Amino acid sequence: MRAGLKYQHIVPDVGCRCCDRRLGAFSRRAEAALSRRWVAAGAPGPAPAAPPPAGVESPAPAEKILFEQVRVFDGESDALSEPCDVLVSGNLIETISPEPLAAGETTPLRVPGRGKTLMPGLIDAHTHLMFATLPQMALLTSDIGFVHVAAVKAAQDMLLRGFTSVRDLGGPVFGLKRGIDAGLATGPRIWPSGAFISQSGGHGDFRLPNDLPARPGDYSFSERAGASAIADDPATVRKRAREQLALGASQIKLMAGGGVASPFDPLDVTQFTPEEMRAGVEAAENWGTYATVHAYAPRAVRQAVEAGARCVEHGQLLDEATVALLAEKDIWWSLQPFLDIAPSPFPEGSAARRKELAMFRGTDSAYRLAIKHGVRTAWGADILFDPAAAARQGAHLTRLLRWFSAPQILKMATSGNAALLALSGLRSPYEGRLGVVKEGALADLLLIDGDPLADLSLLERPETSLLMVMKDGSIYKNIAL
Incomplete structure (x- = not known):
């Protein structure tokens, strides 16, 4: 059956069905209904966290996540920052502050970061x-x-x-x-x-x-x-x-x-x-x-x-x-x-x-x-x-x-490679800035137990040195709490 005949009862008397706005609206409604049935049947939501390691509880979902007193490798600098607070809201880095951030209207999930490094994914x-x-x-x-x-x-x-x-x-x-x-x-x-x-x-x-x-x-x-x-x-x-x-x-x-x-x-x-x-x-x-x-x-x-x-x-x-x-x-x-x-x-x-x-x-x-x-x-x-x-x-x-030095390597694998990804222009499948820890950037973040600029081999032992993995503001690994 040709597509035009199949959908004639929905969008009668149109020429090109694939360009018809009413057929497009129908398709979107059908897809949304299918998605609702899928979720109701127990399928995961749009950004699930991976199961935590054995013996570690998964944190409760939070709209805001506050990394307290972390030292930041921002993806572009040769050294870590002084201890600071980094607030993630949704899928973005909202605030980076050298002063402790007070709780706002929404109490954030707090991640203690003393002695730890926050860096881009x-x-x-x-x-x-x-x-x-x-x-x-x-x-x-x-x-x-x-x-x-x-x-x-x-x-x-x-x-x-x-x-x-x-x-x-x-x-x-x-x-x-x-x-x-x-x-x-x-x-x-x-x-x-x-x-x-x-x-x-x-x-x-x-x-x-x-x-x-x-x-x-x-x-x-x-x-x-x-x-x-x-x-x-x-x-x-x-x-x-x-x-x-x-x-x-x-x-x-x-x-x-x-x-x-x-x-x-x-x-x-x-x-x-x-x-x-x-x-x-x-x-x-x-x-x-x-x-x-x-x-x-x-x-x-x-x-x-x-x-x-x-x-x-x-x-x-x-x-x-x-x-x-x-x-x-x-x-x-x-x-x-x-x-x-x-x-x-x-x-x-x-x-x-x-x-x-x-x-x-x-x-x-x-x-x-x-x-x-x-x-x-x-x-x-x-x-x-x-x-x-x-x-x-x-x-x-x-x-x-x-x-290369450790800072050069980490910059290459974060902001440098992000610049290469950006070469895709409008064909990039994701919007937003990656490869940096900056206000307004996407919250793709790692919490490291130590200083990777001083000891890059920490990246060879992710099972112990990598305490948290966050992608798009969602936590996929968490042994920090």
């Missing part, structure tokens, strides 16, 4: 929530429902580690984001890219060798699941980018060069033609946002920058001239502290292991060049296929001590 600028905690073969062969269940658990764990916002750079994460935003699941704010867009044989092509050559019109499992989108001409790149934007992507992810985990492509190769790359970038620009690119080698990065990409992921093999170009063009560099300090999932001597070692060898040079040329550098963990690594997300951040 951490932001991971490169995640794959759908792929973080399952082995690669499980992801390629499991029922997609199981993958989504694992991702729900991964999102909750990530929030309880103190990561209140993430930029997700590849994977079918739209449903997870919607569930979190609707209060049906617990997790960070998500800036989604949706499927990463790849050429055949590129970093986003995870077909098995016996799936090639591809049959005309065929789609691989990863494409059907929304994990990747294969495109081999400008028109298809443009179409796939538009599809992700239509689904809610806040930025587009293009695979511009070779990768470690992908089976077909050497690390140094350049992927897509200039015309194909420009088609994806232009689709994002027309939507008011930007394209970021996966690439390690100079030629791939240069082609992407010339096409208009605004951010580069990885780039461990870049030479000085290319890094200088990033600085000149004011391109963001989302760089990960990849080091050969943990067991590798790849067999020694394998092609993937050789690619991995080459990438590891470039990390020191990449950070030194980024610092030398003043490139705007973001941090992201980029954890894939490894639940143990996911649990050590904070340790991926503290690795930056090899190149």
Whole structure:
């Protein structure tokens, strides 16, 4: 039945039903009624708190929450403040006062903060929530429902580690984001890219060798699941980018060069033609946002920058001239502290292991060049296929001590990464200021037992050092009271 005939008894004698205001009003009433029935049936509200740890009582809901005599890392300064009171009202930071705040008409929930640090929620600028905690073969062969269940658990764990916002750079994460935003699941704010867009044989092509050559019109499992989108001409790149934007992507992810985990492509190769790359970038620009690119080698990065990409992921093999170009063009560099300090999932001597070692060898040079040329550098963990690594997300951040001071690192993972999120412009899925403890900013806050500027390793032990996690004014973890 055509939509027009189906709804003719509701909005008779109209031309375009999808644009009719009366049909729109009917749809909103129906959705509201469904939501009321859902809540009446016992579903959670729009912003539930995660269950507290065993033996810890959940505080009563409060419209106002007062952090008393905390020292504040505001996301922009090199030192903590003197002890002060911070009042949260609703989902915003209302008042920051060096003097004790008296109770107003509404008695706030009081959180004693003497000896503790209040700081912005951490932001991971490169995640794959759908792929973080399952082995690669499980992801390629499991029922997609199981993958989504694992991702729900991964999102909750990530929030309880103190990561209140993430930029997700590849994977079918739209449903997870919607569930979190609707209060049906617990997790960070998500800036989604949706499927990463790849050429055949590129970093986003995870077909098995016996799936090639591809049959005309065929789609691989990863494409059907929304994990990747294969495109081999400008028109298809443009179409796939538009599809992700239509689904809610806040930025587009293009695979511009070779990768470690992908089976077909050497690390140094350049992927897509200039015309194909420009088609994806232009689709994002027309939507008011930007394209970021996966690439390690100079030629791939240069082609992407010339096409208009605004951010580069990885780039461990870049030479000085290319890094200088990033600085000149004011391109963001989302760089990960990849080091050969943990067991590798790849067999020694394998092609993937050789690619991995080459990438590891470039990390020191990449950070030194980024610092030398003043490139705007973001941090992201980029954890894939490894639940143990996911649990050590904070340790991926503290690795930056090899190149930066603790204040520089914390600024990068809060206000710095927030500035990168803001590159999405009007396509940002959330309104308000993040990454800072300032009056009027969103209340995404962490209460730390100690001083992370003096001991950044506190972030490696969130189960004991992280006393409270607040996102959007709601408390999701609380062992402070």
